[in-house]
Amino acid sequence: MLTAALVDSQLKDWAIEQRRHLHRHPELSGQEYNTAAYVKEKLAEFGIPLEPQFSPPSVVAFFKGTEGAKTIALRADMDALPITEENDAPYQSTVPGVMHACGHDGHTAILLSVSKWMSENPHLVKNNIRLIFQSSEEASPSGAQQLVQEGVLDGVDAIYGIHLMSGLELGKIGFAVGPSRASCNDFDIRIEGVGGHGGQPQNAVDPIYVASHLIQAFQSIISRNLHPHEAGVISFGGLQAGNSYNVIPSEARLKGTMRAMTYEAAELLKTKTQQLTEMLCASFGAKGHYEFIEGTIPLYNHPEACEFAQGIIEKTFGPDVFVLQEPSTGAEDFSYYLKEKTGAFIDVGMKSEKSQYPHHHPRFDIDEDAIPTAIELMIQLALNA
Template sequence: MLQTINVDSALKDWAIEQRRHFHQYPELSGQEFNTGSYVRKALEEFGISIVEGFSEPNVIGYLQGTEGKKTIALRADMDALPMVEEGEKPFMSTVPGVFHGCGHDGHTAILLAVAKWMSSNRHKVKNNIKFIFQSSEEASPSGAQQLVKEGVLEDVDAIYGIHLMQNLPLGKIGFATGPAMASSDDFNITIEGIGGHGGQPQATVDPIYISTHLIQAFQSIVSRSLHPLQAGVISFGGVQAGNSYNVIPSEAKLQGTIRAMTFEAAELMKERTAQLTESICASFGAKGHYEYIEGTPPLFNHPEACEYAKEVIENTFGADVFEPMDPSLGAEDYSYYLKEITGAFINVGMQSEKSQYPHHHPKFDIDEDAMPAAIELMIQLALNA
């Protein structure tokens, strides 16, 4: 039996007030010092210990459980995006060119509300709880990766996190079990050829022509090297070369992204893109310089944690609330936590008239009616694990 809790209207209103504060004062990845200070002060007022020794602006809180046999971590990300907000809501961003366009203001407020509830209901909290308020989810270097290196999970038995999700209807909660989100790695390629006159191509090594072969060849990795049952994407996002009609340039630059649902697929695509760059360029007499920029690994939702989370969702909100979801080729640095220990990443639906624009859209907004369910879900996951 799950413990009975009460996310009353006062806690909901308080959480919304916190969310709107964070929304008005957004901070970019790695710069969330004011947000971190605000969170730290609130946790201290609740009587929740601050775990020192972790890089700022991350804030780690700790609540000792009445039994203390297990330690459960709950995570929220704090960073905003380099975007200009559009719209007319009364709590618009006050920071030019910075905007909470993905919902992290809501995540931070939700976890802070969870901490507030637990501090007032300590007799119900048997497990130790670690509250992870994480910097820099949206950009590299990853805040999750840094915290894992610093040992944030060393004493943790399981970890749970939520994401307010615009493409999932309000009132639904769901996730994909197993491979849930993709890795996200980037690459830069420089093709070093020999430039010359456009009317005398025989005297050149044309990097533009070579780049067309490279772009085509990379797609053969997905269609011919990757296992057909493993999802993967290679996309070029930039090609720069030359600036004249009749001059073949000496250099071409390409950039792109690699997405994969498994660690094996990500490693294969990394190796093959590097090999093809070198071999194809060499076959035309050019030099290919390949730079691989490691991003986030695939996010794997552990089946045992997913089974538990589904049980909590159905017992708390009803069987019709849970929504099985397909894997996504989006990326999330929460994957660094799940690479180390058992846990799950759960989507809380908020698609409605209030939240009709997708994540990272200038008019994106949260439907705050989704916040109470997210608060109760995180509390129940931590209490009953």
């Protein structure tokens, strides 16, 4: 565990207590009302006023600094996942079929701890701090997108967020500069053919045959339309059609996901998949019905904010702690904040024997030794930005 100059053992223990309480009481995206009430209760204890104009169950508060020349936003996500926990821990989920399997309980506890520290050391906080406890990171529509539309970044100079990361070694802190995480959009396609006898295909329009061509054609978008320097992924996750040996069905359904690292590439994938669906299906005498399911835009870490954050990490924790990471095709709705304002999204490593399972796994758990590091990092970002 890294040494945290501003985080003593008392604050660490308090943070872990909050994390375990939240872990025992997880709530799904858009349903985090009890979590929000708990956060509001703590903020009231700290004397930090709420900004009630933002839609619940998200909670936004504002800490006024001694100078207030700049306003820095810090964000934590609060939602859990529809997963049955398989850990045997004294703080395991008490809600059947729901668990914190991505570390959001830790993120909320960390930002609460930052709030507590600021309330106890107000003379050290020069900047204004907007504290964002966000709903619905794991769902679409995105909680971040909604808050941005409601003006949560109005007057904000920079925004920072952290993610406890089981794939990064405990004691390390890192991020990718520039394109960092991918967009995530889905599609649902219905191919309307003409059913018929399996022995007389000339009298039918086989939607399964058309689907096989569509699956192949979509990969040409990556290999022949996307710039070779760009990264993108199109994956099919479902194909449903028919239930008989000798009947050509009248309909086939395809569903899948698209990932891209830039706004332009994400738009290209959307446009081309729709065009191919309609045109290729028509060329076989079928009808292609395309539904685009909007998810999350690409996350772009601003170089100037990354340079500042790297300096804070090296000064606070030592020169060997920072890790320059590769971009990830995972998605994160912090991207909506970074499209509007300068900032960075930072991974705090916690890979260890306790945190050996990946995110969204039923045996995922947080190595709580990473928590004081994350608290310290967020405090230092807020104080020095």
